[in-house]
Amino acid sequence: MNRTMPVLVVAAALALTGCATHSDPPASTNAPSTAFPVTVTPTGGKAVTIAARPAHIVSLSPASTEDLFAIGAGQQVAAVDKLSDYPASAPRGDIDAYKPNVEAIAAKKPDLVIVYSDTNNVVSGLEQLKVPVLLLKAADSLDDAYGQISLLGKATGHTAEADKLVAGMKSQIADVVARTPKKPLSYFHELSADGYTVTSKTFDGQVYGLFGLRNVADTAGGAGDYPQLSAEKVVAADPDLIFLADTTCCQQSAATVAARPGWSTLKAVRNGNVVALDDSVASRWGPRVVDLVKAVAVAVQKVS
Structure with a gap:
């Protein structure tokens, strides 16, 4: 890997x-x-x-x-x-x-x-x-x-x-997952603004999998479990949710995402479903993974 x-x-x-x-x-x-x-x-x-x-x-x-x-x-x-x-x-x-x-x-x-x-x-x-x-x-x-x-x-x-x-x-x-309705939603998890992301085979990907979410990186043709996707591939995939794991380190936000060329048309941007995660919570596999699960649940419940 x-x-x-x-x-x-x-x-x-x-x-x-x-x-x-x-x-x-x-x-x-x-x-x-x-x-x-x-x-x-x-x-x-x-x-x-x-x-x-x-x-x-x-x-x-x-x-x-x-x-x-x-x-x-x-x-x-x-x-x-x-x-x-x-x-x-x-x-x-x-x-x-x-x-x-x-x-x-x-x-x-x-x-x-x-x-x-x-x-x-x-x-x-x-x-x-x-x-x-x-x-x-x-x-x-x-x-x-x-x-x-x-x-x-x-x-x-x-x-x-x-x-x-x-x-x-x-x-x-288990309680959070059980209380969150399953929805056929797609997502993009951003590690960095230059397109690095995760597939479903990673730790973060498996957390999203608890909610039945579909990872756009799985079919976008990137290499490895941490592929780099071009902006064009993300725009073409048009995810329902965008999760930002580069908010504090790299000052990324819903506003900076919307300002990227072509990204303002994405469903996640138009519908206010760009989710700012705590960088360290999203990148560590310790006890605060519970916080990550809760953040994903809130985001899923918000999508109509």
Whole structure:
């Protein structure tokens, strides 16, 4: 799966604050709900043994940072990368997840490091220093997202809290989807104003699929799961809904979309169905995916 371009496109979006509609993560608890040592195996990865309950976690993944605080492991987090901006209490520093430096990470004296990419061979570099590393790649589905939360619960001593969080997310999402009438609508999800988007095979695409929406990128002839569509292809597809995941990073809005040559004629523009999403919520696979589901539901219900 080609993830190079979307990673570059959403880099700025990851640096944004989270959606204000989501409740604050729970306070950390001191009583572990997992016995140590414990061995966990990330999807598609190798088993990692954690000898004792980690107390100095370094997270180089904004989504995992949100997971950790949501399951009550916030007090165990010693440092996060500079793009991990949610929750506000996360100990954000100058670590660059896109150009990770083993020495800089090791200086934080971590007993567990979480990354979503093995850039600069950071995994092997930390393993040589005997630091446990969890490589949690970008989720491809809701089940992947749930699985990462559960794994982090086990790895940090918060199994019960993680299970409760996952159950709550599943319940909320199922309730929202059940209460939203299915409509034969098409949509375009914009990652950037130069046409990068997602297909139905991606994490975001599967969220839209919960509502039975049809993704115009699936048949527009682009390459990969994060294709770049020309403006002409989007105009020709004439989607019922346009979702903007580049509002804060790139200042895109219903007004800027309408001002693009030929776009003012689109159904989504004419009918006021250009939806501004919170960039970070739309690009992360953590607990705030519930907010994304709710935003899509509101947009679908609005279309007559």
